[in-house]
Amino acid sequence: MNTPGPAPAPAPGRMPTGNYLFVGVIIFLFFLGLMGLLYYGVQQSDRAGRDALPSPLIGKPAPEFDLPLLHQPEQRFTLAELRGEPFVMNVWGSWCPECRVEHPVIARFALTKRVRFIGYNLKDPREDALRWLEQYGNPYLMVVVDESGRTAIDFGIYGAPETFLVDADGIIRWKHVGVVTDEIIANELIPALELAEAGR
Amino acid sequence: MRVSATRRCLAVALCVLAMLLAPQAFAQVSDPTPLQFSDGAEEDRFHRLAAELRCVMCQNQSLADSDAQIAHDLRREVLALMQAGRSDREIKDFLVQRYGEFVLYRPVVSPATWLLWFGPALLLLAGAVVVWRIIVRGNAAEPVPRDDGQEW
Numbered sequence: 001m002n003t004p005g006p007a008p009a010p011a012p013g014r015m016p017t018g019n020y021l022f023v024g025v026i027i028f029l030f031f032l033g034l035m036g037l038l039y040y041g042v043q044q045s046d047r048a049g050r051d052a053l054p055s056p057l058i059g060k061p062a063p064e065f066d067l068p069l070l071h072q073p074e075q076r077f078t079l080a081e082l083r084g085e086p087f088v089m090n091v092w093g094s095w096c097p098e099c100r101v102e103h104p105v106i107a108r109f110a111l112t113k114r115v116r117f118i119g120y121n122l123k124d125p126r127e128d129a130l131r132w133l134e135q136y137g138n139p140y141l142m143v144v145v146d147e148s149g150r151t152a153i154d155f156g157i158y159g160a161p162e163t164f165l166v167d168a169d170g171i172i173r174w175k176h177v178g179v180v181t182d183e184i185i186a187n188e189l190i191p192a193l194e195l196a197e198a199g200r
Numbered sequence: 201m202r203v204s205a206t207r208r209c210l211a212v213a214l215c216v217l218a219m220l221l222a223p224q225a226f227a228q229v230s231d232p233t234p235l236q237f238s239d240g241a242e243e244d245r246f247h248r249l250a251a252e253l254r255c256v257m258c259q260n261q262s263l264a265d266s267d268a269q270i271a272h273d274l275r276r277e278v279l280a281l282m283q284a285g286r287s288d289r290e291i292k293d294f295l296v297q298r299y300g301e302f303v304l305y306r307p308v309v310s311p312a313t314w315l316l317w318f319g320p321a322l323l324l325l326a327g328a329v330v331v332w333r334i335i336v337r338g339n340a341a342e343p344v345p346r347d348d349g350q351e352w
């Protein structure tokens with residue numbers, strides 16, 4: 001009774017220890033993975049446009065459009081007329097509060113004449129759009145009007161503000177959903193523009 | 201007491217007035233006419249399709265549920281495409297080309313979505329391996345004595 005007792009104890013004791021270690025390591029790794037994911041989420045949480053979807057149109061030709069101009073409504077404007085040089089298309093509406101936030105940034109860069117800026121007025125009553133530009137300034141070479149929002153669907157636009165860079169051949173090179181900041185212009189738009197110009 | 205009540209009434213009235221005036225200042229152009237279905241079958245097909253499409257703006261709602269302006273516009277577009285004789289497949293492709301795979305609640309199986317589709321099965325398999333290893337090891341060892349000092 002007394003002698004065989006302690007003898008078998010170490011053998012079964014050792015095996016479960018190995019198992020517990022194995023399970024422990026797995027659980028720990030799983031936990032570590034979750035923590036990593038959480039950390040990534042927290043890191044991303046204050047990034048502008050974190051909900052933005054990557055556009056499938058990047059690298060594809062910009063959809064053809066034929067839209068009236070805001071200031072000359074009887075005159076229509078097509079995408080083909082913009083070929084030959086890159087241009088930036090900035091989607092805005094007077095109903096969009098973030099557009100007012102980015103407008104000074106857009107205006108400041110547009111007025112350097114580094115690249116042509118086209119305004120894309122989305123789902124806006126004409127008088128409101130005109131009044132908005134009068135109030136906050138018009139940095140655009142021209143403003144096209146998409147009152148129904150039908151052409152916007154072709155561009156995969158789902159709100160305002162959105163900003164596209166289209167190259168000289170009419171290929172969409174870059175897109176930003178949400179407010180454009182000076183950092184975004186310096187770190188994303190200008191490099192993309194330089195790439196687009198180099199590719200020519 | 202009396203003055204404060206009057207003042208509160210005035211404040212409420214001003215708020216209501218502000219709310220009434222505000223939308224006019226910022227309103228988007230929106231087509232107020234409801235969707236016109238030609239028959240019940242078309243309506244059923246539309247609702248089935250819209251429930252399978254995700255709203256791009258408010259990303260955890262379907263196109264059918266969402267009240268975002270873009271969802272209104274896309275519903276109108278989907279119905280227009282249906283009435284133009286396009287198949288469900290073609291309509292989904294139309295939206296995927298413009299808004300990306302994201303719009304599909306049931307993404308297609310492709311190398312990019314393998315992890316999404318088979319990830320859960322992979323996890324289950326990993327769990328099964330762990331359990332299997334524990335059982336095999338446990339069987340190989342002699343039965344654990346009743347009192348081995350383990351609290352769990």
